[in-house]
Amino acid sequence: MSLDTWDEIRTAYQVARLGTVSGAAEVLGVHHATVIRHIDALEKRLGTKLFQRHARGYTATEAGRDLLSTAQRTDEQFAQLVSRIKGQGETVTGELIITSISGMAPLLAPIFAAFQAEYPGVVIRFHSDMRLYRLDYGEAHVAIRAGAMPEDPDYVVQPLTRLGSALYASRGYAEAHGLPQGPEDYGRHRFIGPADPESRAPFNRWLRENVPPEAIRLRQSDPDATRPAVKAGLGLGFIPLRDAETDPELIEVLRLGFDWESPLWIVTHVDLHRTLKVQTFLAALKKAATGWHCA
Numbered sequence: 001m002s003l004d005t006w007d008e009i010r011t012a013y014q015v016a017r018l019g020t021v022s023g024a025a026e027v028l029g030v031h032h033a034t035v036i037r038h039i040d041a042l043e044k045r046l047g048t049k050l051f052q053r054h055a056r057g058y059t060a061t062e063a064g065r066d067l068l069s070t071a072q073r074t075d076e077q078f079a080q081l082v083s084r085i086k087g088q089g090e091t092v093t094g095e096l097i098i099t100s101i102s103g104m105a106p107l108l109a110p111i112f113a114a115f116q117a118e119y120p121g122v123v124i125r126f127h128s129d130m131r132l133y134r135l136d137y138g139e140a141h142v143a144i145r146a147g148a149m150p151e152d153p154d155y156v157v158q159p160l161t162r163l164g165s166a167l168y169a170s171r172g173y174a175e176a177h178g179l180p181q182g183p184e185d186y187g188r189h190r191f192i193g194p195a196d197p198e199s200r201a202p203f204n205r206w207l208r209e210n211v212p213p214e215a216i217r218l219r220q221s222d223p224d225a226t227r228p229a230v231k232a233g234l235g236l237g238f239i240p241l242r243d244a245e246t247d248p249e250l251i252e253v254l255r256l257g258f259d260w261e262s263p264l265w266i267v268t269h270v271d272l273h274r275t276l277k278v279q280t281f282l283a284a285l286k287k288a289a290t291g292w293h294c295a
Contacts, residue, residue, distance in 0.1 A: 005045070011038035012050055013071040016064060020057040076138035092277045093121035099133040100126075100144035101264075103224050103240065108144075111288045115281060122277070130221070135269040141278055142285075143267040147200060150265060156273040158282075160264040161289050164241045165203050166255035173233045174251055180236075187212045190235030195221035203238040203260045242292065 014024035015035065025032040039058075043050050050064035060068055076097075100108065105128055112124050133139040136154055150157050169179060173190075180189050193216040194204050207216070218234050220226065230237040231249050238260070244250045266285065272278050 005042075008038040008042040008045070009067070009071045010075060011035055012042055012064070013068050013075055015039060015051065015058050016060045016068045017072075019059070073134075073137045073139060091121075092119040092280050094277070095123045095125060096142075096277060096281060097125045097140045098127070098142050098144075098281075099140040100128050101146045102128050102130065102222065103243075104128060104144060107242075107288075107292060111284055115284050119280070135267065135272075141268065141272055142281060145265050145267055146262045149263070150267050154270050156268045156270055158266045160266045160286070161292055162261040162263050164255075164257070164261045165238045166241060166244065166260065167203070167236055167253040168230055168239045168244050168250045169236050169253050170231050170233050170249055171251060173230075173235070176233065179251070179253055183210060186210060187215050189215060190217040191215050192218045192220065192226055192229050192235045192237035194223075195219045201238075202262060203256075206256070206260070207238075 011024060011028060011030075011034075014027050015021060018024050018027065021032045021035045021039075025035045028035070039051065046063070046067075048063045049061050050067060051058040051060055098108070098112075105126075108126070112126070116122055116124065127133060127140065132145075133143060135141075135143060136152075144160060146163060177189060180186055191207065191211050193207055193211075194201070197208070197213075197219075199205075218229060220229065226237040227239050227243055227247075227250075229235070230239060231247075236253055239250070244252070266282060268278055268282070
């Protein structure tokens with residue numbers, strides 16, 4: 001890839017991110033005609049349309065989104081490289097990308113608020129979904145992951161806390177169907193399970209080993225959807241202790257303690273781990289985690 005081609009791709013990335021030619025021109029420090037010329041040249045080079053033009057600006061096409069997802073990662077990696085070379089990594093400013101398992105937002109939001117109050121120059125980008133973001137590709141500065149300890153040799157891994165869960169039913173379900181008194185009753189009740197029947201979460205392994213498949217009447221891909229489903233009376237489901245213990249509509253059916261706890265890990269890339277921005281956020285995260293009631 002020539003330098004000219006990268007300039008065109010970087011321009012396209014900024015247009016996709018901001019949605020307008022004028023916005024991209026301002027960020028890049030070029031004339032808006034240069035932005036249009038770069039977009040036209042790149043589309044001609046690739047033989048496809050990267051954007052849909054409309055009155056409000058530019059929207060990336062499917063081909064544009066594919067190209068620009070790679071451009072974003074490359075742009076972030078260049079930014080990290082420049083930051084390390086110039087020593088700018090020793091300031092608590094700029095973008096901080098955090099990724100976590102779903103369900104962590106209520107715990108992390110107060111940390112984000114306090115962190116930005118102390119460091120107003122930080123812009124936080126938070127991703128919370130099932131995807132594993134690649135720290136080595138610059139997709140995140142800090143990741144919070146659950147389950148087995150990550151073993152990538154380029155990652156710095158530290159324990160954060162343990163996330164406990166128990167099996168719950170709603171009061172309405174208990175009134176209508178009763179509650180299981182032991183394993184012999186499980187086949188007569190309804191359960192809520194994961195969309196992926198091979199999920200490695202400790203309580204989902206228990207579900208496979210103890211509950212007949214036909215008794216799992218609802219399967220969901222989003223763990224955050226279990227609590228509403230249980231409260232609606234759809235069946236028995238596993239809910240994090242921190243969410244369920246303060247909800248008067250829920251009844252604890254079974255808790256196996258350590259066996260149903262998932263360890264949470266803080267993961268950073270070795271190249272960025274010791275930058276002041278990352279270290280400052282890690283200190284705030286660890287301090288807040290000591291007050292979490294997760295297990």
